[in-house]
Amino acid sequence: MLKYIGKRLVQSIFTLFVIITIVFSLLRLMPEEGYLGAAAEKMTEAQQEIYLTNLGLRDPLIVQLGNFYQGLFQGDLGKSITYRTDVPVVDIIQDKMMYSILFGLGAVALSLLVGVPLGILMAQFKGRWLDRLGTGYIVFVVAVPAMVYFLMIQMYVTGWFGWPMLFDEYNPISFILPLISMALGPIASYAMWMRRYMVDELNKDYIKLARAKGVKERTIMFRHVLRNAFIPMAQYLPATILFTITGSIYIESLYSIPGMGGLLVDAIQRQDNQVVQGLVIFFSSLGIIGLILGDLLMAIVDPRIKLGKGDSVR
């Protein structure tokens, strides 16, 4: 088990290294105005050249990469150029991350709490009205553009209850609607997956044997099916959780939540190469952490992995 974890960690660090290097190299190909910011027009070409040289952008790529990694290890992702001039990129991300994590974790917790049990019930009552209702909900969420029901919720529900339209840090009630809106999609996907995996498991031979030895249907559900159905979910769960945490552009802008959702778009529009680079590295690290967590979760629930024979059951 330990050996397996170690191996996965080393692999991930290597992957991360490759990704960061590629991101860094690609961003060197972006227009250089991005490094000059608002000052670009006021500078002569010679001045621009000196400025860029001072930033280290005229060094050979390999030296730049070295400098960059040196900074990275000290937690320095450089300074913002146009987005918030001269503010360290790390600080910018930190400020916004707070809100996104708060909402992200909240939404994930809510969708797990509702989505997984919903999926289980749908599997248990497959073909009956509860299953149909759930399926209807899933189809609705998938088929109708999210923006439509996000807007409806904001417009009507706030009206009914007299709740604030916009997010206000100091008013707990203003958390509720964005949270619910964020959870609607994930609830549907968790329910759909859980139902599907449960139904798959219920058709397997070991369930027939459990029935034949006289185990009650409900006991079969909870003692045998649930854990098996959870395995395919376990691997993707952390990645989806992190995905939710990184923010929903729609909802954050709808409720004016100062989260991470719009940050990348803003930074790209303003050609702030430093912030873009910082964000891409941040997101990919999160993604990779998610994958590792997924594998670890799998290794915990699935005894077949512990032997370390293969690295994946798939």
Next chain:
Amino acid sequence: MESTLSIQNLVIKFKLRGQTLTAIRDISLDLYKGESLAIVGESGSGKSVLVKSIMGLLDKNGYIDSGKILYNGHDLAKFKTEKDWLKIRGKQIAMVTQDPMTSLNPLKTVGKQIEESVVLHQNLKGKEAYEKTLQLLRDVGIHEVERRYKQYPHEFSGGMRQRIVIAIAVACNPDVLICDEPTTALDVTIQAQILQLLTNLQQKYGLSTIYITHDLGVVAKVADRIAVMYAGDIIEVGKTDEVFFNAKHPYTWALISSLPQLGEKGEELYSIKGTPPNLFKEIKGDAFAPRNQYALKIDFVERPPFFKVSDTHFARTWLLDLKAPKVEPPKVLQAFFEEGRRYANE
């Protein structure tokens, strides 16, 4: 002889996309106390459906159309609720399934899976249940039981897993044990060991056993009696010797002829020509008639009754009717029958 389980005029149908398929056509069959009865027939002849119905495990689209399954004064054919069936499943009738690679829960230790049966059916808990489980593991021929108890199915070979499945069935402490093709998925060398194990356990625990197989060769080793099944009907039943060496139904002849032992070296094995009937259509007469070179006119019109060959041996073929022309079994079989009977007399 006293029968434990008595199936009477059982008809089982399946609904499939608006059509109805008749999988079991008016079967009557008894399982006597302590005997081992084999049900033999081609794949698709309805063997699994028949035994599943005994445990209330028919697929959702299947139902008992008519007939009785008498067990201990109950008619299992009338059972509807899970509560009814829980009195039977495991406790009275247990099952060994075909494929040991998929029959065990991959996420539970084999020990726990056996113990689940022990706790459910033997009124034991905690340490006692654990000890009993170890005992069962030993009974099915597993070594180092304490270590093996904690292992997961993927750490066992196919043959070993089948031993675990058998332990699970025996742990229920049943009266009747149903083995649905218990060795089909296993290597030939391991097949013999598993059959031996089942025979031993049957004697040790005084079980009445039903063996299902499509392999007549397997049956000879384990069965006291044989029932031959074709297209959802039983067409011949008798003691093992009787069915082997004095078979009366042309389908049984065909089955025996396809035994590898009867093939000439280098020649292709005998195989039955034609295909089994379409179960969606009503079957008239003897279902085997269209593939039967000895078929009489009446075989296509009226279902033959069971003709009595001996007190224990019956066959559903018009060839046994007094008015039927005298028909001899194929030459190879005659020799085989001779030899078998001589062997049996000695």
